[in-house]
Amino acid sequence: MTQYRAAPAATLRIEPLDALTLVYHRASGMTHLVDSPVPELLDLLAEPLTLDQALAALSERFDLVDPDRDALVARIEELVASGLMERL
Template sequence: MTGLSGPESARYAALLPGELKRVPLGALEAIYHLPSGLTHLIAEPMPDLLNAMTALAPGSAVTALGLHALIADRFVIEGDAPDESHERVIGQRLAELAELGLVQIVHPKAAPIAQQA
């Protein structure tokens, strides 16, 4: 899909190993974020998205479309609206994880500013 903007077009990366301590609690998962000292409770599909991201090579970033390609064979992705794209649904979940500090948004490197004479 072209022309995407918003969470589904952003690139996300897992945090460094050891920054999150994860404990499954039945249908929920408790996640302790070591750098901030905050604990979060998350529900499906968030743990599965984090698992898929941590399985990538360290430092790798993925878009919602890329993450969908990684998990589509194992999960059914549905949004609130019947016509909502899978990429939009995953993008929204990734944005929520980023707001909690559980994944990083990877910004492209800005082009250097030319020095004026």
């Protein structure tokens, strides 16, 4: 089963900036300006989780009544494409 995790902490510098967050990815030299749920996903996936485990953890942490698995898949795949997250 596929697991996902945030890029190693040593390769990311995360700085809150008012309502947004700056994420500097040292490996690519790119800075990403992100909004929720990206910082929450990077925090949650510091350790590898499957999509179902991540969805369950997000539902519990944020008291989600009807979590959208497809939306989570889309966000995680965007983060994988940007290099901020890894597929294991």
